[in-house]
Amino acid sequence: MATIIPNARGGKIVSYKFRAFLGRDEKGKQIARYLTWTVPEDMSPAKGRRAAEKAAELWEKQVQFEYEQDVHNPERVKAREIERARTPFSPFVLKDWFPICVDNGAHKPKTVSFYNDTVKNIVAYFEKIPLQQLTAIDIQRFIIYLRTERGFAPQTVHHHYRTLNMIFAYAQKQEIILKNPMDKVDPPKLVKKPVDAFSPEAARSKSGTVPAMARSMAIPCVMALHGSFKFNFETSEFICIIVNAS
Numbered sequence: 001m002a003t004i005i006p007n008a009r010g011g012k013i014v015s016y017k018f019r020a021f022l023g024r025d026e027k028g029k030q031i032a033r034y035l036t037w038t039v040p041e042d043m044s045p046a047k048g049r050r051a052a053e054k055a056a057e058l059w060e061k062q063v064q065f066e067y068e069q070d071v072h073n074p075e076r077v078k079a080r081e082i083e084r085a086r087t088p089f090s091p092f093v094l095k096d097w098f099p100i101c102v103d104n105g106a107h108k109p110k111t112v113s114f115y116n117d118t119v120k121n122i123v124a125y126f127e128k129i130p131l132q133q134l135t136a137i138d139i140q141r142f143i144i145y146l147r148t149e150r151g152f153a154p155q156t157v158h159h160h161y162r163t164l165n166m167i168f169a170y171a172q173k174q175e176i177i178l179k180n181p182m183d184k185v186d187p188p189k190l191v192k193k194p195v196d197a198f199s200p201e202a203a204r205s206k207s208g209t210v211p212a213m214a215r216s217m218a219i220p221c222v223m224a225l226h227g228s229f230k231f232n233f234e235t236s237e238f239i240c241i242i243v244n245a246s
Contacts, residue, residue: 002057004017014039016039018034018037020032020060035059037055037056079178083132086132089126090127094123097166100170121160122142122167125142126138138181139181143157147188154190154191155190161187165182
């Protein structure tokens with residue numbers, strides 16, 4: 001049974017300290033759990049003692065069960081340690097992720113500079129929130145902030161989304177976070193730029209300047225790159241959207 005130690009104040013027992021012995025570790029050191037139970041103010045000393053004994057019994061069964069679960073599944077312990085951790089977002093990104101994953105000599109200076117500018121916006125927004133506490137909702141609000149308050153173009157917003165994906169994927173791989181909040185964040189939509197197609201007359205005028213073999217080879221290339229073409233049912237000819245040959 002759990003050990004119960006009374007704690008008196010002003011000649012009155014105000015609380016009890018519970019101690020449950022669970023076993024010994026690999027070095028023979030005792031493994032124990034502790035809990036302080038407060039006596040209700042309107043309870044007499046005798047009733048308080050009985051209530052404390054009952055509470056200690058229930059608590060001991062619970063911690064014993066939890067301990068046995070941990071012994072059989074060590075991942076539970078690791079998961080709790082990760083959840084209790086408080087890793088500041090800004091130092092992790094600037095001192096760990098960026099130098100290891102971006103500014104590591106494997107990327108061109110232009111690429112490093114691009115990510116550096118993107119990271120500045122991300123860090124400025126999330127710097128006060130621990131990495132383990134960031135949620136998908138926090139990230140969705142950030143994306144809306146970039147789009148509305150900062151007025152960033154869809155492509156720029158998407159770059160920030162991709163950078164956050166990389167940051168949290170690395171944090172999860174290093175077991176700094178248990179779950180990746182980006183898994184619940186939909187990618188921001190990109191606006192597709194319209195492509196101007198040649199009119200049938202313009203296509204015929206251009207086709208005369210392109211060798212027949214080049215025209216036949218251009219069709220599958222345009223289809224593969226743009227997935228867009230026209231077919232003239234009167235002449236049974238494909239009309240390519242873009243033909244650039246001399």
